Amino acid sequence: MKLFRKLLTSSVLVTSLVAATVVSINGAMAAGGGAELEHFTPVRTDKALQRGAKVFVNYCMGCHTADYHRYSHFARDAGLSDEAVVNNLIFTTDSEGETNKIGSLMASNMSKEYGKEAFGAVPPNLALTARSRGVDWLYTYMKSFYLDESRPLGANNVVYPNVGMPHVLADLQGWQQLEHKTDDEGHEINVLRPLTAGTLSPEEYDDTITDLVSFLDYLGDPNREARHSLGIKVMLFLFLFLIVAIMLKKEYWKDIPHNH
Numbered sequence: 579m580k581l582f583r584k585l586l587t588s589s590v591l592v593t594s595l596v597a598a599t600v601v602s603i604n605g606a607m608a609a610g611g612g613a614e615l616e617h618f619t620p621v622r623t624d625k626a627l628q629r630g631a632k633v634f635v636n637y638c639m640g641c642h643t644a645d646y647h648r649y650s651h652f653a654r655d656a657g658l659s660d661e662a663v664v665n666n667l668i669f670t671t672d673s674e675g676e677t678n679k680i681g682s683l684m685a686s687n688m689s690k691e692y693g694k695e696a697f698g699a700v701p702p703n704l705a706l707t708a709r710s711r712g713v714d715w716l717y718t719y720m721k722s723f724y725l726d727e728s729r730p731l732g733a734n735n736v737v738y739p740n741v742g743m744p745h746v747l748a749d750l751q752g753w754q755q756l757e758h759k760t761d762d763e764g765h766e767i768n769v770l771r772p773l774t775a776g777t778l779s780p781e782e783y784d785d786t787i788t789d790l791v792s793f794l795d796y797l798g799d800p801n802r803e804a805r806h807s808l809g810i811k812v813m814l815f816l817f818l819f820l821i822v823a824i825m826l827k828k829e830y831w832k833d834i835p836h837n838h
């Protein structure tokens with residue numbers, strides 16, 4: 579019994595140590611780039627996914643691909659009919675120039691070679707970026723473009739300095755300007771100030787980025803909801819089974835005298 583207790587205590591200790599290390603490594607990785615990240619919680623509703631997908635196909639898929647996904651799966655997951663997706667969300671074409679079908683992969687038409695030549699870097703596949711960078715990073719990144727005439731495409735980003743991507747949502751957000759300030763403790767901090775207005779108000783722009791990053795989060799883990807609800811059911815089953823097992827054990831041993 580003593581040995582068992584010792585084993586139990588040490589395994590609990592090891593598990594918590596491992597958990598603490600994983601959490602701190604995650605935190606350190608997410609903070610990369612030196613800029614403060616805003617905290618973001620993705621919204622997993624049909625409407626948010628539909629709006630996010632609309633921004634994605636209109637403003638991102640010209641350069642970025644998400645070809646681990648099919649339009650048909652997205653239709654099912656966002657509560658849309660195939661027809662609605664074909665009419666409103668499919669603008670990409672196949673190698674023969676035919677508009678993609680509902681079963682096609684969400685692939686961009688831009689070639690890697692062109693991307694490298696035009697932007698100095700190939701626009702990466704965004705299907706898993708919500709997992710590699712984290713949603714806080716993505717949300718802050720999409721709000722951190724600023725005017726910088728010294729860059730080839732006139733834009734820079736506080737979260738991803740000297741990024742090759744232009745500010746593709748400048749029409750919506752307007753332009754921001756970078757200012758250096760010193761805080762109360764004398765540290766230099768970067769502040770973004772609005773320079774020109776876009777077609778959206780700051781609140782509307784935040785809502786648009788919320789939908790967009792929620793969509794990117796969906797791309798990174800489309801089945802999260804199903805997995806979580808299955809997990810809860812499995813735990814519930816195991817718990818009920820434990821009660822049955824305890825009752826059964828009592829039943830088996832009840833006629834056997836103790837301490838003999």
Ligand code: HEC
Binds near residue numbers: 697
């Ligand atoms: C005109 C082409 C173009 C468009 C349109 C575009 N991007 Fe990009 N994007 C790029 C390029 C090029 C890079 C790579 C930049 C680099 O590595 O310097 C990039 C990088 C990124 C990254 C960084 C990924 C990583 O892990 O390093 C994210 C996130 C991103 N884009 C999101 C978006 C989103 C969201 C949209 C739509 C709102 C979008 N992009 C539209 C060209 C584009």
